[in-house]
Amino acid sequence: MAIYEERARKLFSGPVTFVLSAPELKFLPDPTVPEIAFAGRSNVGKSSLLNALTGRKSIARTSVTPGRTQELNYFDVGGGEDGSPPEFRLVDMPGYGFAKAPPAVVKKWRHLVNDYLRGRQVLKRCLLLIDARHGPKPVDAEMMEMMDIAGISYCVVLTKADKIKASELARIVAMTEAEARKHAGAFPEIAITSSEKGMGIDELRGFVLKSAEGG
DSSP states (O other): OHHHHHHHHHHHTSOEEEEEEESSGGGSOOSOSOEEEEEEBTTSSHHHHHHHHHTOSSSSOOOSSTTOOOSEEEEEESOOTTOOOOSEEEEEOOOBOOTTSOHHHHHHHHHHHHHHHHHOTTEEEEEEEEETTTOOOHHHHHHHHHHHHHTOOEEEEEEOGGGSOHHHHHHHHHHHHHHHTTOTTBOSSOEEOBTTTTBTHHHHHHHHHHHHTTO
16 A cells, blocks of 8 residues: 555645536536545534645635535546646535434435435445544444445545544444444445544545555
8 A cells, every 4th residue: 555655645745626516416527537435424524534635724615514515526636737637536425414404405415425326437436434433323324325235335434533542442443343344335444534633644545546546
């Protein structure tokens, strides 16, 4: 993975640009480059992780308001002003598990996400973010099942790992690995990260690049 980490560091230090927000599949960009999607409950830290991975402060907006992101947000990684295509795209998927959202919003989210997972041929892998302070919740297991059914390969990423003691983190890691083993699409190993402290960010960058290249 070391070679991927070094290449990914250089790649992410170059152009990373916001492309568009798609409230429906018809607004997605042409499926010409690999895509890596990020999924997770509302307030799990997706925007913070995307900012940490890309080395930007606000490439993805952060918010304390659950359910703010209700579209598929696209970011190009690589490419240039000469018209060269990006190496791959990051896709920030709408957060799930927002208890106060109207049923119509939840229904729209489910249709958008499910159709994207099932029908996007250039989607190489998903990263499923879970808050290390809480571990996997029933809604996370539901998301895993949705990806299993869609035939998507995914890696579970624990976020905010700096917020708990080492002994508690070890317990959460074991619990999360046990849940991942129940699902056909999940990687057996999980990633442990902290956007604030930079924990696991280099390794995750390398994993994203390897996934985009079909590894």
